[in-house]
Amino acid sequence: MTKKTMHRLRKKFPKFMQKKLVILYLGIILAFVFLIGRITYINASDGEEYTKIVLDQQQYDSRVIPYKRGDIVDRNGTKIATSERVYNVILDVKTMLSDEDYVEPTKQVLKDCFGIEEEEVDTLIEESPDSRYSVLKKGIDYNTAKEFEAIDEDDENYPDVKGIWLESDYVRTYPYNTLASDVIGFTVDGNVGNGGIEGYYNTILNGTDGREYGYLDGGTSVEQTVKEPINGKTVVSTIDVQVQSIVEKYIKQFNDERKNNATAGEGSKNTAVMIMNPQNGEILAEASYPNYDLNNPRNLSSYYTQEQLDAMSDEEQLDALNSLWKNFCVSDTYEPGSTIKPFTVAAALETGALNGDETFYCEGSLHIGGYDIHCINREGHGTQTLKEAVENSCNVALMQIGEKIGAEDFIKYQHIFGFGELAGIDLPGEAATEGLLYTVDNMDETSLATNAFGQNFNVTMTQMLAGFCSLINGGEYYEPHIVKQIQDENGNVVENEEPVLVKRTISEETSTLVKDYMRGVVQNGSGKLADLEGYEVGGKTGTAEKLPRSEGKNLVSFIGYAPQENPEIAIYVVIDEPNEYDQAQSSLAVQMASDIMKEIFPYLGISKTSETADDTATQ
Numbered sequence: 001m002t003k004k005t006m007h008r009l010r011k012k013f014p015k016f017m018q019k020k021l022v023i024l025y026l027g028i029i030l031a032f033v034f035l036i037g038r039i040t041y042i043n044a045s046d047g048e049e050y051t052k053i054v055l056d057q058q059q060y061d062s063r064v065i066p067y068k069r070g071d072i073v074d075r076n077g078t079k080i081a082t083s084e085r086v087y088n089v090i091l092d093v094k095t096m097l098s099d100e101d102y103v104e105p106t107k108q109v110l111k112d113c114f115g116i117e118e119e120e121v122d123t124l125i126e127e128s129p130d131s132r133y134s135v136l137k138k139g140i141d142y143n144t145a146k147e148f149e150a151i152d153e154d155d156e157n158y159p160d161v162k163g164i165w166l167e168s169d170y171v172r173t174y175p176y177n178t179l180a181s182d183v184i185g186f187t188v189d190g191n192v193g194n195g196g197i198e199g200y201y202n203t204i205l206n207g208t209d210g211r212e213y214g215y216l217d218g219g220t221s222v223e224q225t226v227k228e229p230i231n232g233k234t235v236v237s238t239i240d241v242q243v244q245s246i247v248e249k250y251i252k253q254f255n256d257e258r259k260n261n262a263t264a265g266e267g268s269k270n271t272a273v274m275i276m277n278p279q280n281g282e283i284l285a286e287a288s289y290p291n292y293d294l295n296n297p298r299n300l301s302s303y304y305t306q307e308q309l310d311a312m313s314d315e316e317q318l319d320a321l322n323s324l325w326k327n328f329c330v331s332d333t334y335e336p337g338s339t340i341k342p343f344t345v346a347a348a349l350e351t352g353a354l355n356g357d358e359t360f361y362c363e364g365s366l367h368i369g370g371y372d373i374h375c376i377n378r379e380g381h382g383t384q385t386l387k388e389a390v391e392n393s394c395n396v397a398l399m400q401i402g403e404k405i406g407a408e409d410f411i412k413y414q415h416i417f418g419f420g421e422l423a424g425i426d427l428p429g430e431a432a433t434e435g436l437l438y439t440v441d442n443m444d445e446t447s448l449a450t451n452a453f454g455q456n457f458n459v460t461m462t463q464m465l466a467g468f469c470s471l472i473n474g475g476e477y478y479e480p481h482i483v484k485q486i487q488d489e490n491g492n493v494v495e496n497e498e499p500v501l502v503k504r505t506i507s508e509e510t511s512t513l514v515k516d517y518m519r520g521v522v523q524n525g526s527g528k529l530a531d532l533e534g535y536e537v538g539g540k541t542g543t544a545e546k547l548p549r550s551e552g553k554n555l556v557s558f559i560g561y562a563p564q565e566n567p568e569i570a571i572y573v574v575i576d577e578p579n580e581y582d583q584a585q586s587s588l589a590v591q592m593a594s595d596i597m598k599e600i601f602p603y604l605g606i607s608k609t610s611e612t613a614d615d616t617a618t619q
Contacts, residue, residue, distance in 0.1 A: 067207030068170055068489070069191050070232030072184060072198070074241040075284075075484060081184050081198065081294070083170040087140040089114050093124060093131040096163035105160040113148050114140060139171055174294035180244050181291045182327040183237070183427070183482060194297075195325055197235055197482065199428045204486060207232040233494060236485035238282040246599045247273045247285045250592050255289050258579040266290065266303070269577035272328045273596065274461055278469035278561065278570045280499035281478030283425075284604075288328040297325065331429040333436060333458035334576065337544030338376075338393045338586075339468075339559045340454035342514050344401055345390060346471055347413035349510045353404040356513055360384045360397035368399060369446030376543075390517040391525035393541065395453045402452025407443040410451065416505050417467035418477065419459055424502075425480045431460050454544060465572045467505070468559050471514055472538070472567045475506040519564055527558065529590040532598055534608045536564035539571075539593070541586035546577070554583035558590045562597065563607045571597060 072081035089110070096106045110116040116136050124134055145166055151158050152165075172187045185196025193202035210229030255267030272288035290303055300309060300320055312320070326332070348354040364380035365372045375381065375395040381388075389397035402410060414420060420437040422430055436458040438447050450456040462480055470477040479500040486495040506514075518538035521527040526541040539560025546553040557574045561567040573589040573596075580588070600606075 065210035067229035068231040070205040071234045074239045078241045086171045087145045087166040089137040091134045092163040102162040178291045186297045205232045231489045234487040238484045240284045244285040248287045251289045261579040262581045272574045274572045276570045278473045281480045329461040335544040337454040337542035339542035344452045351409045362396035366396045368449045387517045391520040398453040399449040423462045470505040474508040474511045477502045530594045537562045543586045556586045556589045558593045
């Protein structure tokens with residue numbers, strides 16, 4: 001800096017101004033020294049009091065208010081999953097220890113009211129004497145909470161009970177325990193859905209926590225502000241609890257009767273039933289066996305002895321749980337067997353490969369691609385009309401039909417009916433089956449023949465039932481769905497899940513013909529057990545040999561509907577490896593379907609035959 005510049009600065013700041021600046025600077029320093037001294041004094045003399053105020057504000061006045069997870073209800077509003085208010089017992093150890101007179105009375109109330117032993121409190125005192133927030137017990141019910149509140153407010157009899165308070169919380173409960181376990185799913189880690197509706201609609205069921213918080217005013221009191229929680233929304237399912245209960249009753253009955261029958265073990269590897277409204281894709285019931293208790297989903301004791309559980313590694317137990325939690329109706333694939341035959345016939349009629357007047361001759365087998373492929377009747381059915389071929393489930397006739405359709409159109413219609421495609425059901429874990437179908441390039445004549453009667457390719461139950469509904473409702477393919485409505489906590493409708501019409505699969509004329517053939521299956525063929533008095537039921541049976549074919553393991557099924565005109569209900573029963581000496585008995589599935597239909601049809605008000613309706617009207 002030059003002398004000239006220094007001179008200019010001195011002229012700008014004469015000596016009297018320089019003195020003022022020095023004084024101001026010294027004043028600021030003295031103020032800081034005073035503040036530091038004051039803070040030190042407060043901390044030394046009243047620090048404990050102020051610390052408690054701040055900690056109390058953080059631990060009690062600044063606390064989360066949990067939201068209530070939304071309910072899951074059936075189509076009639078019956079709760080099948082809900083959240084109940086409970087309370088957590090919190091102990092402010094430091095407050096309890098602030099006076100020795102508080103300790104014993106407080107420990108006694110913890111024991112008498114909540115069953116918390118003194119040893120647990122003593123351990124906490126030893127390990128965390130300065131704790132202001134220790135959770136001693138979770139899930140205290142309302143009645144116990146009210147009992148404690150009465151004690152807490154009774155200063156005359158309990159003046160020295162200090163440091164206990166209750167924190168609100170919610171616990172997820174399932175009033176029907178095992179009912180619809182695959183459909184509903186359960187929650188983990190508080191409010192994280194696992195499987196079923198709980199998982200798929202997790203963000204809708206969840207809400208937003210509120211908060212109660214405070215700040216110090218001019219004195220030492222705390223001003224409180226409460227931000228209320230936003231509760232989760234209610235999910236209204238398409239499930240009918242009454243129908244679901246009937247379905248599960250017969251599934252359980254079947255498996256109980258056959259437990260340890262031909263071999264040691266359960267009554268079947270899997271037993272599953274789906275019931276759908278063919279006019280809109282709504283699922284009224286969906287169940288599989290084995291199921292599990294939603295209130296205790298990790299309990300394997302229903303299916304394993306304690307000795308077996310003790311011998312399992314953690315990984316083996318986890319595999320067993322995952323297998324139990326998996327939804328067979330959505331996630332498992334299998335060869336459908338003869339229930340595919342109405343689809344093959346429909347494809348042939350739609351492509352013009354058949355007109356419905358054809359006849360076929362069955363000698364008991366057909367030589368294709370170097371193989372003799374047998375019919376269900378190894379003696380042969382003889383001459384068969386198209387309707388008789390479906391009624392008698394003639395493999396030879398179906399192989400001839402497959403050949404008439406040709407590989408390209410056959411594969412095209414597999415996809416039109418939804419096989420090899422995701423059905424789009426609003427449940428997690430839907431199996432992708434695209435890679436389980438043949439393509440034009442790799443389908444040889446043998447594969448085409450076996451595909452035509454339901455072997456050598458895989459489907460899921462959801463795919464089968466959704467496609468089948470389009471066969472019987474005039475050709476309209478609806479996306480299958482399990483939820484019909486979203487409501488707020490007050491019951492106001494937030495969103496309606498309207499039926500989604502995806503495509504047309506076949507014409508109404510073809511639908512009418514195929515239904516006529518399936519009515520014949522129930523009247524004259526393998527589905528006679530499903531011919532219920534007063535109702536016009538149609539359907540198709542299925543028996544699929546599982547791989548390897550030589551082991552004699554089978555999956556049997558029945559898929560049906562009622563009434564014949566404008567069907568109102570479709571049912572699909574699958575029994576995978578029934579515990580029978582002879583597993584190849586589709587009648588097992590037909591009988592279960594018949595028992596279920598007999599009980600649910602009156603409840604649902606399914607239309608009866610005109611003769612029965614007239615008889616009822618005249619009584």
